Amino acid sequence: MGDVAMAVPVLRVFRAAYPDVKLTVLTRKFFAPIFADIDNLEVYHSDVEGKHKGIFGLTRLQNELQKLGITAVADLHNVLRSNVLKTLFSFKGIKVVQVDKGRSEKKALTRPVNKAFKQLKTTHQRYADVFKELGYPIDLNDHEFPKKQSLTSNIIELTQQSTKKWLGIAPFAQYESKTYPLEYMVEVIDALDKGDQFEIFLFGGGKKEADILNNIDSKYKNVTNIVGKLSFEEELKLIGNLDTMLSMDSGNAHLASMYGVPTITLWGVTHPFAGFMPFGQPIENAILPNLAKYDQIPTSIYGNKFPPGYEKVMDSIKPETVINTINALI
Known part of the structure; x- marks a missing residue:
C-alpha cells in the first residue's frame, strides 16, 4: 500500500504538467480510493486472484488494457507480474519503462561491513524518472497538495x-x-x-x-x-x-x-x-x-x-x- 501511495504525488504533478494525456492506473480495486483526488484519471482494476491470475490471466489483462488505446506503459512496480506484462506489451510494440529500484545501491546501504551509508534517491524521484524516460519529464517541486476533503x-x-x-x-x-x-x-x-x-x-x-x-x-x-x-x-x-x-x-x-x-x-x-x-x-x-x-x-x-x-x-x-x-x- 505504501508503494501505491507514494505514486500519488508523482501522478498529481504529471496530470498538472500533461493535462491532455490520458492516464490510466492499473491497481487492485481496494486501492482505487487512493487516487480519488486526481482529476481525469482512470483506475483499471486488476484481479490477480481471479480472472487475471497466472500467465493466462495476465495475458487476458494485457488484452483488456490494449483495448484502452494505451501507447506507453510506466511500470512503477517492477515485480514478476509487471515483468510479464512488460513482455506482452513489448510484443505489441508498446514502449514500457520500469522503475529502477536501485537494488545494488540498497544492497551497499544495508550490508553489515563496508556499508555505503548515504542518502539514496527517493522512491518518488525514481517514479518521476520513469515518466522522464517515457518522454514526460516532471519536477516534483511543482507538486501541490489537494484541499481537505469533506467529511462523511x-x-x-x-x-x-x-x-x-x-x-x-x-x-x-x-x-x-x-x-x-x-x-x-x-x-x-x-x-x-x-x-x-x-x-x-x-x-x-x-x-x-x-x-x-x-x-x-x-x-x-x-x-x-x-x-x-x-x-x-x-x-x-x-x-x-x-x-x-x-x-x-x-x-x-x-x-x-x-x-x-x-x-x-x-x-x-x-x-x-x-x-x-x-x-x-x-x-x-x-x-x-x-x-x-x-x-x-x-x-x-x-x-x-x-x-x-x-x-x-x-x-x-x-x-x-x-x-x-x-x-x-x-
Whole structure:
C-alpha cells in the first residue's frame, strides 16, 4: 500500500504538467480510493486472484488494457507480474519503462561491513524518472497538495466534530523489527490523553490489531479506534483531515503525507536513507533508534532481515522523545 501511495504525488504533478494525456492506473480495486483526488484519471482494476491470475490471466489483462488505446506503459512496480506484462506489451510494440529500484545501491546501504551509508534517491524521484524516460519529464517541486476533503456523516459521528487537534496513530508495521513496542506506545498515548489537547484516532487492520486497539480505546477519554468503523475511502478522508500522523515506516505514513499531513515516523532496522521517507516531510520528523549502539542500521530495506541483538532496536526510542516531538510539531 505504501508503494501505491507514494505514486500519488508523482501522478498529481504529471496530470498538472500533461493535462491532455490520458492516464490510466492499473491497481487492485481496494486501492482505487487512493487516487480519488486526481482529476481525469482512470483506475483499471486488476484481479490477480481471479480472472487475471497466472500467465493466462495476465495475458487476458494485457488484452483488456490494449483495448484502452494505451501507447506507453510506466511500470512503477517492477515485480514478476509487471515483468510479464512488460513482455506482452513489448510484443505489441508498446514502449514500457520500469522503475529502477536501485537494488545494488540498497544492497551497499544495508550490508553489515563496508556499508555505503548515504542518502539514496527517493522512491518518488525514481517514479518521476520513469515518466522522464517515457518522454514526460516532471519536477516534483511543482507538486501541490489537494484541499481537505469533506467529511462523511460516519466520520462526523465518529469524531463528534471535536475542536481539539486531530492526531492519528498507526502503531503497527509489517515486521516487528520496525514496530514500536506496544507498552511504549501506550505510554505515549497515556501522556497525550492526559494533556487533553488531542483527539487521538488509532489506525490498523485485521482482527488481532483491532482487538489490541479496542482495548486501548476503552481506557482513554480522547482515544478512538477506527478499525472496522469506516470504509477505506472514509479512512482516507479522515487521514487527510488530521493535524498530525504518528506512524511506523509503513503505509499509513505515506497515506498521510500524500495529503500534506505533518507525519512523524518511527524507524527500527530500516532507515530514511533507503528512499522511503514520506513525501514532503523533513528529516526532523523521522525518529531513529540509537545508531551509535546499532551501527549496522539499516540492516534491510523492508525490515525483514537483521542480525542477532537487533531484535529490540526500537526500545532505544524513549516515549518522552516521541511525546516531545509531537508537541513541538503541533
